[in-house]
Amino acid sequence: METLSNLxxxxRSAESASFSAAARRLALTPAAVSRNVAQLERNLGVRLFQRTTRGLTLTEAGERFLNSVGPGLDGIQGAIAEVTAKAGEPAGVLKVSMAPGFGRKCVLPLMPAFMARYPAVTLDVNMxxxxxxxxxxxxDAAIGGGFELAPGVVARELMPVHGVAVASPAYLEGRGAPATPADLAAFDAIVMRSPQSGRIKPWEMRNRRGDTMPADLRARVVLNDPDGICGAALMGMGVALLATTDLESHLETGALRRVxxxxxxxxxxxxxxxxxxxxxxxxxxAFVDFVTAAFRERR
Structure with missing residues (x-):
């Protein structure tokens, strides 16, 4: 009978198409994961993976075997995780990824209370x-928007995000106020290039009545980073679209104004x-429950 570690x-190697990625998830070395898989293949008498320099690809036999054993393995591990989770306190290194601006303003302020409640947890944040x-x-977790829900990954909604058009007082001085998004054609636009597609993101705007209208943009500055766009707007380089979560302090001080x-x-x-x-x-x-509860309380 095959050992649980081999299965x-x-x-995990099949899910990530990589021994190294599986090793990180299992807290093993890549060599140990490779040995476990090789032993499984020897015991079964079939090749489960095609190994190339680009990574791993399941063979036909490997795909059939994954479909057969995957759900059962999840059930066994789920039972183990439930028992151990109830038996012990949250502990260990918690590795989390989040966007820099949103993380600094909305998530990190919650962490002192989280760390005080769970002193055995070490926080490792990738911004x-x-x-x-x-x-x-x-x-262990990531906070952001637009993630692809790969197999085995779930999402818990924290908050909707709205973007608003802003510019510095110096840039707006002497210019007439636009009445509709179409009027933005007369203004210099600071626009975002998608890091994923490389395309410039359009602005499909809506008002409080629910009317929608695309903004007519004259792109003068193109950036692929929200913090860079905010900095360009503060320097008076044009009108920018920024998330309200990134703008609170700048609107309060008057450094930026709504357009x-x-x-x-x-x-x-x-x-x-x-x-x-x-x-x-x-x-x-503990992290998921704590963060979602905090956002729910703050609406």
């Missing part, structure tokens, strides 16, 4: 505007992403 090494692969990167105050853009939803709840260690469950 787990195979399933990056790019979406991360939870499994391949070895992350088209009755119009906004639905940017999307900020969610907390983590792997299957059945397999969640105590430290991750």
């Amino acid at each position: 787990e090494s195979f399933v 990056d505007n790019h979406r991360v692969d939870l499994v391949a990167g070895g992350f 088209l105050p009755d119009w906004y853009v639905d940017i999307g939803v900020i969610s907390l992403y983590f792997t299957s709840q059945k397999l969640m260690p105590a430290k991750t469950r």
Whole structure:
């Protein structure tokens, strides 16, 4: 009968197409994962993976075997995780990824209370505007928007995000106020280039009555980083679209002003992403429950 470690090494390697990524998830060395899979293949008498310099690809036999054993393995590990989670306190290194601006303003202020409640947890935060692969990167959780829900990854919604048009008082001085998004054609626009597609993101704006209208943009500055866009707007380089979560202090001080105050853009939803709840260690469950409760209380 095959050992649980051999089956787990195979399933996690298949999910991430990498021995190294599976090793990070299992807290093993890549060599140990490779040995476990090789032993499984010898015992079964079939090759489960095609190994190349680019990574791992399941053979036909490997795909059939994964479909057969994957659900059963998750059930066994879920039972183990449930018992251990209830038996022990949250502990260990909690590796989390989040966008820099949102993380600094909305998540890190919550962490002193979290760390005080769970003193055995060590927080390892990766701040990056790019979406991360939870499994391949070895992350326990990630906070952001627009993540692809890969197999075994779930999301818990934290808050919707709206974008508003802003500019510095110096840039707006002497210019007439636009009445509709179409009027933005007369202004210099600071626009965002998508890090994923490389395309410039359009502005589909809506007002409080629910009317929608695309903004007519004259792109003068193109950036792929929200903090860079905010800095360009503060320097008077044009009109920018920024998330309200990034603007509170600048609007309060008057460093930036709303343009088209009755119009906004639905940017999307900020969610907390983590792997299957059945397999969640105590430290991750504590983090997920704590953060979602804090956002719910603050609405």
